[in-house]
Amino acid sequence: METLLQPEERVLSTLNKDGSRRWMKPRLSVGRFWKARRIAAYLLILIFTALPYIKINGKPAILLDIIAREFTFFGKTLLATDTLLLALFMMSVFVSVFLATALAGRVWCGWACPQTVYMEFVYRPIERLFDGKPGTRPKPGAKGFKKLLKHLTYLVISAFLAHTFLSYFVGVENLRHWIFHSPASHPVAFAVVVVTTALMLFDFGIFREQTCIVACPYGRFQSVMLDRSSLIVGYDKKRGEPRGPIKKKKGDVSLDVLGQPQGDCIDCKMCVTTCPTGIDIRDGLQLECIHCAQCIDACDAVMDRIGKPRGLVRYSSQEALEGRKRRLLRPRVVLYPLLLTVLLSAFVTVLLTKSSADVRMIREAGSLFNVLPEGRIMNQARLRVTNRTSGPVTYSAEVVSPERGVVIELVPPEMTLQPNKMDSMMARVIAEPTLFTTSPLDIVVRVHGTDEFAREIHFPLHGRIWHGEKP
Ligand code: SF4
Numbered sequence: 113m114e115t116l117l118q119p120e121e122r123v124l125s126t127l128n129k130d131g132s133r134r135w136m137k138p139r140l141s142v143g144r145f146w147k148a149r150r151i152a153a154y155l156l157i158l159i160f161t162a163l164p165y166i167k168i169n170g171k172p173a174i175l176l177d178i179i180a181r182e183f184t185f186f187g188k189t190l191l192a193t194d195t196l197l198l199a200l201f202m203m204s205v206f207v208s209v210f211l212a213t214a215l216a217g218r219v220w221c222g223w224a225c226p227q228t229v230y231m232e233f234v235y236r237p238i239e240r241l242f243d244g245k246p247g248t249r250p251k252p253g254a255k256g257f258k259k260l261l262k263h264l265t266y267l268v269i270s271a272f273l274a275h276t277f278l279s280y281f282v283g284v285e286n287l288r289h290w291i292f293h294s295p296a297s298h299p300v301a302f303a304v305v306v307v308t309t310a311l312m313l314f315d316f317g318i319f320r321e322q323t324c325i326v327a328c329p330y331g332r333f334q335s336v337m338l339d340r341s342s343l344i345v346g347y348d349k350k351r352g353e354p355r356g357p358i359k360k361k362k363g364d365v366s367l368d369v370l371g372q373p374q375g376d377c378i379d380c381k382m383c384v385t386t387c388p389t390g391i392d393i394r395d396g397l398q399l400e401c402i403h404c405a406q407c408i409d410a411c412d413a414v415m416d417r418i419g420k421p422r423g424l425v426r427y428s429s430q431e432a433l434e435g436r437k438r439r440l441l442r443p444r445v446v447l448y449p450l451l452l453t454v455l456l457s458a459f460v461t462v463l464l465t466k467s468s469a470d471v472r473m474i475r476e477a478g479s480l481f482n483v484l485p486e487g488r489i490m491n492q493a494r495l496r497v498t499n500r501t502s503g504p505v506t507y508s509a510e511v512v513s514p515e516r517g518v519v520i521e522l523v524p525p526e527m528t529l530q531p532n533k534m535d536s537m538m539a540r541v542i543a544e545p546t547l548f549t550t551s552p553l554d555i556v557v558r559v560h561g562t563d564e565f566a567r568e569i570h571f572p573l574h575g576r577i578w579h580g581e582k583p
């Protein structure tokens with residue numbers, strides 16, 4: 113039967129030609145980069161686990177309280193209303209990622225992303241412990257038991273990670289309380305932990321490298337964030353080709369079976385079998401490459417064995433691998449740090465100059481003003497206050513300009529707010545009609561707090577223009 117549609121030679125490194133999953137069992141290459149990555153990975157895991165327990169100014173180092181819409185970073189609490197600060201913070205994070213990529217390629221993917229860190233330094237070592245090295249066959253009978261133990265270990269670690277993850281959103285005190293009480297007393301939190309544990313089991317046990325290859329948006333953005341001078345993991349074609357096993361040696365030159373000089377690549381495929389995403393680095397820069405440097409460690413070991421200099425596969429740039437000088441100074445390498453400096457300076461300035469309370473006076477919907485029976489003019493508003501201190505504060509207000517003829521009546525007359533809480537009081541501003549030579553009339557209200565807070569705010573008071581008629 114004629115085949116109408118032939119499959120592509122390679123659609124995805126983790127797909128077989130028939131569309132089935134090609135399961136990766138990468139061989140571990142213990143080299144200088146792997147050792148450095150292992151130190152970085154365990155340090156990051158330690159930081160991730162410890163951060164919710166660390167207190168700064170009596171607050172957790174990081175607490176993202178979505179329900180209360182309060183976000184605490186290293187002792188400072190931002191509220192959902194801090195849109196400028198949150199926007200500056202998010203923009204700084206994005207520009208930092210752009211800068212890191214322009215300078216060091218996918219350094220985040222290979223060295224710091226939780227997906228790589230936990231996959232390669234927690235789940236993969238457990239897998240190797242129970243399944244043995246790639247290619248080894250477990251003893252008959254031991255397979256099922258070992259598989260069960262492996263998955264139980266995955267479950268325990270995933271549950272621990274899910275609890276740690278949840279503590280960033282609810283705080284360790286709440287989490288500790290919940291752990292020792294029935295799930296029925298906190299069903300939502302319990303459901304979050306169960307779903308997060310299941311997602312981690314799925315991700316690290318089944319989906320694995322697919323997250324980097326098909327799901328992660330950062331991986332997809334690589335082609336626009338990298339340029340030809342960015343640091344990448346690359347194969348030196350000039351030095352490696354033509355590849356093939358060494359048959360003879362003439363001095364330093366390797367010769368193939370026909371006596372023709374050949375490159376340094378002996379085509380041992382150690383760089384391929386060690387790759388966690390299943391690609392061949394010798395095919396050039398690929399989207400699937402997470403820059404984990406396992407192929408560098410594998411090839412360096414081969415070069416050591418055959419007495420050739422290391423670095424056939426190395427950290428380099430596309431232009432350096434093509435034999436041109438790598439340009440360190442490029443527009444994006446200058447622009448990104450400048451932009452980042454501006455954003456971070458703005459963020460720090462706004463953060464440090466924030467006062468101990470946010471105050472707003474908002475006019476009530478409806479008529480602009482009412483004329484009271486005795487002829488005075490009343491405007492209705494709400495005085496909204498947010499307490500940004502770390503203790504309770506009582507707030508009240510008075511009119512300071514004009515000095516006479518205008519009063520503010522608050523309902524209730526004063527209001528006590530807990531830290532980071534916001535509330536409002538009804539404000540009735542009553543003015544003598546003779547003041548309205550223009551409308552609106554600009555008045556100044558001073559808001560006081562028992563923590564010595566004082567802020568003057570302007571409010572436009574509406575009324576009927578006074579033409580000298582008798583009230
Ligand atoms: S490990 Fe080095 S020598 Fe072996 S195939 Fe890869 S690039 Fe060639």
Ligand code: SF4
Nearest residue numbers: 387401402404405407
């Ligand atoms: S090609 Fe090399 S650096 Fe890229 S993912 Fe594979 S092993 Fe890691």
